[in-house]
Amino acid sequence: MPAELLHRVTSDIFAAHHVPRHDADRVAHCLVEADLRGVASHGVGRIPIYTERLRRKLVNPAPALTTERAMTVAARVDGDNGLGFVVGTRAMDLAIEIATAHGVGLVLVHRSTHYGMAASYLLQALEAGFCAFAFTNASPAMPIWGGREAFLGTSPFAFAAPGGDGSPPVVVDMAMSVVARGKIRRAMQRGEKIPEGWALDAEGRATTDAKAGYEGVVLPAAGVKGSALSLMMEILAGVLSGAAFGGEVRNQYIDFEQPQNVGHCFLALKPDLFLPRAELAQRMGDLARRAKSGPKAQGVDEILLPGEPEARIAARRRLDGIPLDASELATVIAEADAVKVEVPASLRASADSPPRAMGA
């Protein structure tokens, strides 16, 4: 599936839900970018939940984003319950604008919704030549360390810095849970055990039984450490911004009563504050070369820096297309059909034909 084709259909779907074209394009860009980078969990397969919430008027297709400034370098965006992609993009743009003028820009956001893959906003900052943090809070999915019920989000810690001479940018985008819940589900389906430290059962006991873990909660990465970082994001993105916090962000999949009121925190930072850009590029390149040229752990072919695997997958998929699985493809087509968006024949054809691996 060529990325351009997928982008066009996705944008059309959101436009049909009364999202202005410019914003629909940005949403499509973020979703397709996730699929390009191999982050299928944040790709076009998620379209149905966004359109469902648009239909139910829990997400505002054309939010009136308003901005408040405080002191020199801080701003707050009221997301007016718009799509998190649209709100987040505007907020990171503002952080970049402030950092361009003053070195650092901080933008807090309230009344937003699920913003998809955090790396989208990091890439936005990288394109402008900035380092950045992107933090969000989220509906409860993980206990705080010591607890046994979902309280914190599994939202990612996200940081980026521009690449150097011969080295790609560093893009850190990683959930603060030890593992995605989907991995526990797959172990359960295969009848496999899960490693210690992945989950608690419903009674709050450590377990290696996948079914018991799936019925319980997934634990924070590195235990107390992942819990602390998730709490930090809850404070910066939730408490300080005026958004929902402390277990009150609505779960977009199960709560259809109210908008989510997600909070975000974006910080853009000009890297060449004290060293000229050329020297910085040299230093970042040296860092990457030294990191990658050291002796490897057993079983490791190549040392990859954060973001490098995703960038490689994306480069390949930009050329070869995105290998959507049958259910994702069917999802996109169903969403298009539901709002009478034209589906290119090639897309429909590949959904109708049996997968190539089966022979034909």
Add this chain to the structure above:
Amino acid sequence: MPAELLHRVTSDIFAAHHVPRHDADRVAHCLVEADLRGVASHGVGRIPIYTERLRRKLVNPAPALTTERAMTVAARVDGDNGLGFVVGTRAMDLAIEIATAHGVGLVLVHRSTHYGMAASYLLQALEAGFCAFAFTNASPAMPIWGGREAFLGTSPFAFAAPGGDGSPPVVVDMAMSVVARGKIRRAMQRGEKIPEGWALDAEGRATTDAKAGYEGVVLPAAGVKGSALSLMMEILAGVLSGAAFGGEVRNQYIDFEQPQNVGHCFLALKPDLFLPRAELAQRMGDLARRAKSGPKAQGVDEILLPGEPEARIAARRRLDGIPLDASELATVIAEADAVKVEVPASLRASADSPPRAMGA
């Protein structure tokens, strides 16, 4: 050992090494604060390495700290190879000063040295009413993910936010290694196995053998996640600041050829940018209450937020004194004697008497 007594002797020791009294007091404050908080690894037991490097003129007792400003909210401090405590304190002060005027303050530091317990700088920011990050790079102690030789520092991720109504501040200060190397050494001494994921042996193979792990390298917390965060601190504190980076920060314990050239990155952030302080205190209090009142995992008596265990130990030790072990006490006395600093009789007496637990 009363904290005041320990502070006085420690300050006198540094003053005898030609550290100006004001700075000697700050060094003593940071070291004793670590012992108060139960972080003995960064307490007065470390005095000998700092005085050794002062004697060898690798640490400058009276650095001429110089400051450069860039754009509105960024500054860089040249530490002139001073004690990291002194340089770090000055830099965080500056970050607070800038944040007071503009909302956020960013201060990068180069030509510094080991700065001890990161929480010292967080507490400094909290006293002024600010949220803060404190990052440092450090000499190689941990492989990057995929490598098998020490490359990154185990330096802590450090973040703080002011407390709320009835809740203490949140103080996150945690090394990015899965475990302190000392824990592997103790397992080796006891002939115990270590858990999977703690260490690689010298050939880069995963091991549960404590001796093999001690001779190899300790791994990053949560594998690729701890590695990514440590790399992030290397970029912010090392690459951007102009300090040594990428394996070139000197190890203060084994390299007596050159100053360390450690880099730091401090960011202070005014919390009440958009919500009044009283409302924020209410929200932080709510967050703490909700987090702590949830159902607990099996075997957990109380859910504690980051920094809470250390604050409790410190409150107790401020009243009851610090239980230094015999070797720490002997170290302090030897350091005092070496520079003819007066040691209070009570301190010398408790070093001479057998430990109370042995009876007497």
